[in-house]
Amino acid sequence: MTRRTGAVNGAATIPNPARRRVRAVLSRTNLVTVVRAVLGCCILAGLTAALPDPAGAAVPPPATPDAAGTVWLCRPGLANDPCTADLDTTVVEGDGRVHVQASSPAVNSPYDCFYVYPTVSKQQGANANLRIQPAEIGAAVAQASRFSPVCSVWAPIYRQRTTASLEQGLGANPAADAVSYASVLSAWRDYLAHDNDGRPIVFIGHSQGAAMLIRLLRSQVDNDPALRSRVVSIILAGGNVTVPEGRSVGATFDHLPLCRSTSTPGCVIAYSSFPSRPPADSLFGRVGQGVSLQSGQTAKKGLQVACVNPADVGGGTADLQPYFPVPPGTKAASVVTTPWVAFPNLLSARCESRGGATWLQVTDVAKSGDQRPVVTETQGPQWGFHVEDINLALGNLVEDVQLQEAAWSAAHR
Numbered sequence: 001m002t003r004r005t006g007a008v009n010g011a012a013t014i015p016n017p018a019r020r021r022v023r024a025v026l027s028r029t030n031l032v033t034v035v036r037a038v039l040g041c042c043i044l045a046g047l048t049a050a051l052p053d054p055a056g057a058a059v060p061p062p063a064t065p066d067a068a069g070t071v072w073l074c075r076p077g078l079a080n081d082p083c084t085a086d087l088d089t090t091v092v093e094g095d096g097r098v099h100v101q102a103s104s105p106a107v108n109s110p111y112d113c114f115y116v117y118p119t120v121s122k123q124q125g126a127n128a129n130l131r132i133q134p135a136e137i138g139a140a141v142a143q144a145s146r147f148s149p150v151c152s153v154w155a156p157i158y159r160q161r162t163t164a165s166l167e168q169g170l171g172a173n174p175a176a177d178a179v180s181y182a183s184v185l186s187a188w189r190d191y192l193a194h195d196n197d198g199r200p201i202v203f204i205g206h207s208q209g210a211a212m213l214i215r216l217l218r219s220q221v222d223n224d225p226a227l228r229s230r231v232v233s234i235i236l237a238g239g240n241v242t243v244p245e246g247r248s249v250g251a252t253f254d255h256l257p258l259c260r261s262t263s264t265p266g267c268v269i270a271y272s273s274f275p276s277r278p279p280a281d282s283l284f285g286r287v288g289q290g291v292s293l294q295s296g297q298t299a300k301k302g303l304q305v306a307c308v309n310p311a312d313v314g315g316g317t318a319d320l321q322p323y324f325p326v327p328p329g330t331k332a333a334s335v336v337t338t339p340w341v342a343f344p345n346l347l348s349a350r351c352e353s354r355g356g357a358t359w360l361q362v363t364d365v366a367k368s369g370d371q372r373p374v375v376t377e378t379q380g381p382q383w384g385f386h387v388e389d390i391n392l393a394l395g396n397l398v399e400d401v402q403l404q405e406a407a408w409s410a411a412h413r
Contacts, residue, residue, distance in 0.1 A: 072155070085145045086338075092343055094372065113401075114188070116184055119162075119208045120133075127159040150402045161173065200232045202401050202404075203217065204235045210295075240297060241258075248260065259308050270306040273360040283382050309350060319365070320393050320395075
């Protein structure tokens with residue numbers, strides 16, 4: 001695809017014939033279909049924000065554990081680090097304009113991001129081993145790599161509960177959940193003792209990854225004032241963080257509050273995205289059930305699931321900034337020459353709480369004639385937009401972290 005330099009936000013614009021081909025392919029492709037080609041084609045009943053093997057990916061060679069036994073999926077200096085993958089993006093506007101947005105990882109960032117990926121493993125048995133598979137690589141690219149311009153991403157391979165285990169039910173194997181958490185805890189202790197060097201930290205987790213970070217933060221950070229002072233931001237999507245009704249702290253965490261402003265560091269951005277109120281049997285957005293069981297949160301009375309809108313942390317309604325990886329080998333990849341595609345001004349979000357549920361209400365706000373793809377509940381109402389939780393708001397989340405980093409730096413001068 002030929003490009004020429006234009007004056008669209010300082011990016012490269014795409015000539016009209018190619019622009020029409022991009023619109024034609026993407027408008028025929030459901031938004032969920034695009035992302036699921038990389039983020040999950042076979043979502044099982046139970047908690048599996050599955051991110052299976054990206055198309056055409058080869059199984060990588062066995063990784064070498066560090067001195068403490070941790071296998072790193074992402075870390076500074078790692079060869080072929082998926083968290084520093086190419087971030088160039090084809091931006092498709094509602095009026096049909098298309099341009100390319102360039103971005104690249106930061107070099108020697110003063111901030112770290114500690115990322116725990118969601119359920120991806122299709123290995124046999126209750127818990128995965130520590131071998132890096134294409135699924136983990138795909139998860140890191142899709143969810144964590146876009147944070148690399150604002151932090152150095154550290155992501156351990158951990159012995160997560162597999163999709164086979166989760167088919168038994170979320171509360172069916174607490175021993176497997178304990179193994180998963182112990183593995184994350186071991187990697188965290190290794191990182192903190194040997195790699196962090198006192199740098200401020202952003203925590204990022206989704207689904208099972210969010211559940212494991214809830215356990216980690218409760219046991220290792222929440223009651224440690226010194227560590228809390230180094231927390232820049234906490235992103236826990238699809239994990240059912242809970243608070244007492246009408247409050248911003250308590251229940252899940254005693255001292256780590258929900259974010260109310262991006263000018264305040266050390267707080268939690270938590271949400272589960274749906275197009276309407278989650279049903280009574282939902283896996284997300286309702287206390288004491290679903291994903292809550294993976295982090296041992298069974299209490300219900302007087303509690304609600306937390307919601308912080310990543311598009312407007314202070315509250316209210318605002319547009320989401322969705323970013324999705326372009327699946328290799330698809331029609332979209334044949335015309336979109338960048339590894340990412342973005343759809344601004346397509347969706348808006350606001351937090352809602354009603355009927356015992358709290359959720360991020362995601363609404364299509366495309367204007368008449370907008371031919372871009374749409375998002376649907378392909379896994380059913382129990383799931384809502386769970387698999388897309390991170391990607392639907394990825395641009396917002398990166399901006400939130402950047403603003404909180406600036407606030408943290410100002411507070412620690």
